[in-house]
Amino acid sequence: MLTRKYEKDGIKVVWKPELCYHSENCTKGLPEVFKPNEKPWIQVDEASRERIVSQVKKCPSGALSIEGDSNTEKESPQEALTLIETVKNGPVLVKGNLGLKIGDGETDRLSQDRIALCRCGSSRKKPFCDGSHTEVDFKAD
Numbered sequence: 001m002l003t004r005k006y007e008k009d010g011i012k013v014v015w016k017p018e019l020c021y022h023s024e025n026c027t028k029g030l031p032e033v034f035k036p037n038e039k040p041w042i043q044v045d046e047a048s049r050e051r052i053v054s055q056v057k058k059c060p061s062g063a064l065s066i067e068g069d070s071n072t073e074k075e076s077p078q079e080a081l082t083l084i085e086t087v088k089n090g091p092v093l094v095k096g097n098l099g100l101k102i103g104d105g106e107t108d109r110l111s112q113d114r115i116a117l118c119r120c121g122s123s124r125k126k127p128f129c130d131g132s133h134t135e136v137d138f139k140a141d
Contacts, residue, residue, distance in 0.1 A: 062112035091129035
């Protein structure tokens, strides 16, 4: 899986584009850092560490994370509750201690604690959501 890292002054924001479904939580919540029309699109020097960590935690798909930050680490597997949530007119969000098995392949332990799965059938990154539900005008509760 492709991963990009953006680092400055001890903070490292990790972005996994294949997991991103373009909810725009990052760009709406902290537009001075997350600028999709610029390169690099994540500019960590434009806000405090606390504000960036807080915004990254709001990423619904797990495409954004903070590397090596003990404040954003997951619960232990024994304490983790797996939560499955549908987004109106959008993906299925899965949060918890996750593994993923595709077809007859091996089960891979996912390094992130949340993913967005396609439920409209139009994603080009199946099983992950890529935001295609907006293009096809998918409607569901």
